[in-house]
Amino acid sequence: MIKDEDLDILVAVLFEKYGYDFGNYAKASLKRRVNRLMVIDRLPSFAELLYRIKSDASYTNHVVQELTVNVTEMFRDPQLFKTIRDEILPGLATHPFIRIWHAGCSTGEEVYSMAIMLEEANLLHKSLLYATDLNPTVIENIKRGIFPLSQMKQYSENYIAAGGKKDFSDYYTAKYEWAKFHDRFKEKMVVATHNLVSDRSFNEFQIILCRNVLIYFDKILQDKVLTLFDNSLEKLGFLILGSKENLRFSSIASQYTQLAHKEKIWRKMK
Known part of the structure; x- marks a missing residue:
């Protein structure tokens, strides 16, 4: 010890x-x-x-x-993704261009989950997904789009529970012990290292997802990162956090309203 x-x-x-x-x-x-x-x-x-x-x-x-904690899966917390699919994506259809930031995205399973939902909503063609993490090693996997084939059964179940209507295997090609997702998804992704502690805002987004990262920070750093997200989110944009994270006692709480009581989704109102 x-x-x-x-x-x-x-x-x-x-x-x-x-x-x-x-x-x-x-x-x-x-x-x-x-x-x-x-x-x-x-x-x-x-x-x-x-x-x-x-x-x-x-x-x-x-x-x-x-x-750095690198635990993730596709369509993790399916009800959250179903809420995004049903209540957020339809409103983005009116935007000429859509920018989504996955902060602390680890190996990128959630980024590919979002790309699949955007395609099914006919929005992927006018979207860019920014995938960032402190760890340069894990984000290299996003550029490859390759995940263990052994995980696909669980991911398929998550996808269906999140409102998916197609055969999940249509989105990847299986080879040996790996599943390679189609290149059209990664072509809509911008992958980079980004340090939430020290780096600044780099664009304005309609959605920011940072799930199960803030729980590892102390209160001072949480407020710093949430301020960064606030500076990076357009008015009426959505901030999506992990299941054990909250805006309630943060410095930006008064500017946001929770979209769904059970889901950790907030909308920027000011």
Whole structure:
């Protein structure tokens, strides 16, 4: 088990040497992930971990990948996606162009889920989906559009529960143990690294999704990131958070109204 002062040193080194800022991540959660990393990599001491980070940039990429949470699936929380399909996408049909930001998107399953729904709503041709994450390794997968074939049964069930009407297998080609989604989806995606802690707004969007990322930040950082989203969202745009996240006590709460009581979707009114 690493000590609090060890964690502070690690955070400082990652920021000063590589620019990764974990300073306002929830300490208990971050400490658990560092301890898990040391077990996985069989590191005998914190000093060994620190040495490898300082001397090996490729190992540091591995560390960042382990410290950032990369748990996702297609059409995760199907009812949320059904609400987007039924209550949000029809209103976007009047827009000449649609921009959607998936912030902290990990390996991109949710980005492809949105692309499929946009196509079914006949909106994909005039849409751009911006897929960003702190971790450069995981977002490379979005450009490939390849996911484990073993996951497709679950994803298909999620898709149907989210209001999908087609055969989910129409959207990908199966080869060996992998499912490759059709290139027309990734052609509508802009993939980039983006640090929610330190990077600025880069466009104006109709929808911003950032699900199950804020729960790992402390209150100060949550407010900072929510302000970034507010600056990036057009009036009457939609902000979609994770199931355990909320705007209720944030600095931007008064400008938003919750779209559906059960779903974590807010609309910007001011």
